[in-house]
Amino acid sequence: MSRDDFLTFTTPTGIRTSSLPIDFAVLLTDTLESPATFLLTHFVARALREPRKVLFVGLSLAFEHYATVLKKNGIQLANERTADRFAFVDGSTAAGSLPKLYEAIATALQSSGSALVIIDDLSSLLWSGHSSTDVARFFAGVRALVASSSSSLVTLMHGDDLHTAGDLEDSHLFRRVLQQSDLWLQTTSLSSQTRGELSIYRGPALVEDYGIVDRSGPTALQYKLDESGPTFSVKGLGKFL
Template sequence: MGYGTLDSVLSFERSNVPPSGSLILITDTLSSEGNFLIHHFIANHLKENRHVVLVGFNQTLSHYQAIGKKLGIDLSQEKSKSLFSFIDGLTSFYCSNDTSQSTADTDASSISQSSSPIEDNLRKFYVMVKEVVAEHPVGSAVSLVIDDLSTLLFAGIQVEAVLRFVKNCRLLIEKNGGSLTLLVHGDDILMHDINYELFVKSLMYQSEYILSTRGLSSGYSRDVSGDITIARGPRNNDTSYRTASWHYKTLDNNVQFFAKGHSAGI
């Protein structure tokens, strides 16, 4: 379940899952995709019988199922036990038509005052997420995972609306004692856009943990997939938590992490 070497670096206090109410932000780049971290957190939550709601903008359910099997989890079985729910992000976002329900929801109405169809879809989409979370037992530590949040910006939604969506998702999850895990892209070419930079930095400011993957500055390497930095976010009050930076190598059913300049696992 998950990647043991990554657990030793993160050093969560209980059962290798993030503390209740925390936001874990994953930033990646085209040359060093951070999807393996998404799979890590899903696997660890399910191992501890934590409820997981996965919003997949990036991949289909079959993709997550295939990776899950390599990590020793059967998402279909977890779904049958009511521990796992999947929302097909793009399909659900563009096909939601229940306008009356979305406008009646107080939290959804606070996401954006815009009357544009696409931001109205975001309000409806939040209601859908809220309903799926509510399907799990009250107090069952439901954790929400969104892969990846950048898609909403690429769809044309304003930064402010997406950030309010995140705020509402966090409040929703805090009520359930779970955690919120987000993946966004942090490529330099994107960060040159002032609005996108504001978006990523705002998410960082709200985070307890920030995991960032980047390609090697020296270019492609057969033995190393990239760099990963794990840092304490501004909302994390554990001042003893220290930033760690490692090289990593993705394998078929595992990821190796090791100190820079070394090839042995940590």
């Protein structure tokens, strides 16, 4: 099996594909011990090879970081950018004003058409001083943009503080974002940052059955990372895809 087979969807015509459905939102949560940026770059590489345009909203790491990582996968982000297949919104310059950040995303999406939109990471907006209510409203606006442009959305949040009583802002934002997500992917560490477990849950917003996960309980995969990206195995089988 190829690396892309870890998350595939059944189209209405019965074809199995790795392309995220249109008007589809994925919430990705990670921890300090199991960072999930490898999944963001994996989604980018997969979309560009389909080919599909990518709009990346960088709130945490710079364009250069992703360009370096994706170069190992044979993708030159600078070339993709020049060819108008990849757009990068530098959220670090606009995050002080959520309306300005929203407008930057809306403008970039207008010229991209149907695209894969990736946000890395929503937690940064809380850390920069915005309330969870304001960030949730901002996310709802982006989610509406994605729907109106027949695009797809992948959003990263950090999950270290979601289950602690002292961090109500993080928990509130997580619940609001989850309610609008079709799928929730959660990474946890097994023995190191290069080995972990990926749990895949149906999100509350999932209406159409794409044959992703069962209606009750998550699908669990184990992963290991190398320079070429992640490889996956079904939990309990011990054999990587």
